[in-house]
Amino acid sequence: MRPRIVIIGAGFGGLFTARKLAKQDVEIIIIDRNNYHTFTPLIYQVATCGLDVEDVAYPVRKIFAEHDNVFFLLGNVEGVTPDANLVTVRTNGNTRDIEYDYLIVAAGSETNYFGNANIKQHAFGLKTLEDAVLLRNHILRMVEKADWAEDETRLKALTTIVVVGGGPTGLETAGAMYELYNNILRSEYNHLKTTPVRVILVELQEYLLSPYPPRLRESARTQLEQIGVEVVTGTGVAHVEEGSVHLNNGEVIASHTLVWATGVKASPLAQLFDVELARGGRLPVERTMQVSGLGNVYAVGDIAYIEDEDGNPYPQLIPVAQQQAKLLVNNVVRRIKGQPEESFTYFDKGSMATIGRNHAVAWVFNRVQLTGFVAWISWLALHLLTLMGFRNRLVVLINWIWNYLVYDRAARVILDLRGEEEEEQVLPAAPEAATGD
Amino acid sequence: MRPRIVIIGAGFGGLFTARKLAKQDVEIIIIDRNNYHTFTPLIYQVATCGLDVEDVAYPVRKIFAEHDNVFFLLGNVEGVTPDANLVTVRTNGNTRDIEYDYLIVAAGSETNYFGNANIKQHAFGLKTLEDAVLLRNHILRMVEKADWAEDETRLKALTTIVVVGGGPTGLETAGAMYELYNNILRSEYNHLKTTPVRVILVELQEYLLSPYPPRLRESARTQLEQIGVEVVTGTGVAHVEEGSVHLNNGEVIASHTLVWATGVKASPLAQLFDVELARGGRLPVERTMQVSGLGNVYAVGDIAYIEDEDGNPYPQLIPVAQQQAKLLVNNVVRRIKGQPEESFTYFDKGSMATIGRNHAVAWVFNRVQLTGFVAWISWLALHLLTLMGFRNRLVVLINWIWNYLVYDRAARVILDLRGEEEEEQVLPAAPEAATGD
DSSP states (O other), X not given: OOOEXXXXXOSHHHHHHHHHHTTSSOEEEEEESSSEEEOGGGHHHHHTTSSXXXXXXXXXXXXXXXXXXXXXXXXXXXXXXXXXXEEEEEETXXXXXXXXXXXXXXXXXXXXXXXXXXXXXXXXXXXXXHHHHHHHHHHXXXXXXXXXXSSHHHHHHHTEEEEEOOSHHHHHHHHHHXXXXXXXXXXXOTTTTTSXXXXXXXXXXSSSSTTSOHHHHHHHXXXXXXXXXXXXXXXXXXXXXXXXXXXXXXXXXXXXXXXEOSOEEEOGGGGGSSSOOBGGGBEEBOTTSBBTTOTTEEEOGGGEEOBOTTSOBOOOOHHHHHHHHHHHHHHHHHHHTTOXXXXXXXXXXXXXXXXXXXXXXXXXXXXXXXXXXXXXXXHHHHHHHHSSSHHHHHHHHHHHXXXXXXXXXXXXXXXXXXXXXXXXXXXXXXXXXXXXO | OOOEEEEEOOSHHHHHHHHHHTTXXXXXXXXXXXXXXXXXXXXXXXXXXXXXXXXGEEXXXXXXXXXXXXXXXXXXXXXXXGGGTEEEEEXXXXXXXXXXXXXXXXXXXXXXXXTOHHHHXXXXXXXXXXXXXXXXXXXXXXXXXXXXXXXXXXXXXXXXXXXXXXXXXXXXXXXXXXXXXXXXXXXXXXXXXXXXXXXXXXXXXXXXXXTSOHHXXXXXXXXXXXXXXXXEESOOEEXXXXXXXXXXTSOEEEOSEEXXXXXXEEOGGGGGSSSOOBXXXXXXXXXXXXXXXXXXXXXXXGXXXXXXXXXXXXXXXXXXXXXXXXXXXXXXXXXXTTOOOOOOOOOOOEEEEEEETTEEEEEETTTEEEEHHHHHHHHHHHHHHHSSSHHHHHHHHHHHHHHXXXXXXXXXXXXXXXXXXXXXOSXXXXXXXXXXX
């Protein structure tokens, strides 16, 4: 009997693991709650009408169509019993136990509201394709409302967007939102033509892009402000009320749209294991990628907590997940063969963040610092090349060229599957502790 | 003061009217519950994973971006007061009264369940973009379930699709469903490889495509059967139960998917007027396109009932709506100028229906009869040319070429905005009269 390896999650960590393992003489079951892999770096472009939903999603089954040893199960993992080597999956209303020889946990992360129920209830996250569609629906509704607003104050509140978080997602979203509103939407809304739309980026630290060198941090801020985004640093969001966002510094922003891009925490799936979780709710893993204390359970990607040789945790980034997946597969194969396992080290190729049309920053190999058009083109090229599937690449490329040349965003569709159009206030006055975290 | 013309609906009738009227010295307000115009002839391709949602939707505001005299209001019309020249619109939770000089009702049609609440509750319609996404979600879930089904009987029921309606929509959907399942999905589902998927087309009359000449009716049937679709004519659906569709002829088909494409009835908006409705709930209109008895209210498209010189009602087709819109605009302009209005006559350029890869029928000018590849290419070309927006045309073309050459459908995304994944049965046992019609 070839060993059965169950992989929880078809994000970058799980998918890289599965693709490498598929070539081995093993049976693989991939479990995910979506039938597609999401290309998360471009989710914000779906939210800002630049790309279609289907452009950044790729069917998991298609990836493994040629591999008879890979099986896919659509469902939510509800329990794990390491003693019995069992995973319990809720799938289409039924519960199913799946046995494994090795379990690989790649359940990723989710938006971190830092336990603030008020913000969680009112803010828009930007981690999933559903998040993107809901945010797109919302901002398109807000401009529709604004165009018919009775007074200027209300119009301004409806067209003011607050984005929280000075990391790449925050920058990218703020820039793309500003361009969507001011380059495209405004010209089509009779009453918005004379009112500039505001996009405000809020970051708790004194600077944006904290892991980047000072010159790039400064450049990112300057480029954002050149585009038109207002940048507020050194303060956070205290709470949210109907039509207003209250900052820690006392400022109150009249706004109906709060995008929360401050960071992530591990998927709650980590809590199914009887181990003490590390910072951010992550599973503590050995340098072999084994979950500490659980012999045949491995973890990879955002859900795995592992420190470098200086005791600093590795960041929750796609390249980290990719390199972990490579080592993990190597280790599982070595283990099956009875060979000793190896330790994880991360080779950092650098990082980049796009800000808008012709605007970006890139830190290549943590040595070369690029800004502006060169960084922007590099960002586009890298993301196009790493996107999965030739058709998706082609369609994304056409959309990008189209958006760039014509100053258009075609995907301006309010897709209402749950009858949400009748909600009057998207940021209603709500009790503080309405939902748990 | 230039006259204000309010148009209800941004479908083909409303949109053609608005585009022609926009060039006149009038003020136009278009009201629609969606912010986009839907290219309805290609909705079935969204439902069968061939096209992206955004490919067949076009923002209404973009169409009129250059026209300062055209306004758009996103909302549902809830009341009409012809005596006061008022339309009452529910928009984002508020109610707003809009005054008009002329009202043009272009609210279109909806799926006709012929008053059968049991079928309405369980069947999937195919009239809106939401319909398409919900059906796409459903069929993708059914194959996921089928792949893990415990027994062959259940597997077969989960992969059997019943399409009701022998008109173009029924044919197109049945053909595209069969090809989606058997050409694409099956190869990726380990347990489906040995089980052919069934698609059954049911039509109450003895033949398909009733308005077509006998040779094309026969050809349509033959071509469907060549593809692999089972065609059952001369019977309808009696009722639906959990996992089964009961036909009038006593046959019971084990299936979890019923697509209802039997025809349409007028939008219930017609009932807001104090006039006796014509067949199919349509507004009776004079040959000038005025609603009978209402001086300054016109109707156009599927919601308008008008007979030809032989007393036969014009069919609910896009070309009819287009030609009506042209006459209607002409008449409104003549009326504003104090000139007499003209009467509607329809020039029938023919009709066509696609069946699948290389398969179609076309009846050009109701004289030339085309079948197979020639008809299919004609269908593709016509629909590509009439699709709105260059980007959409380009992306649709790429998708079609891709799907044709690679035997793929890229848009296989279960997009779950309302937490529907936990529904166990999509066709549950339900009381007969659960919902009114």
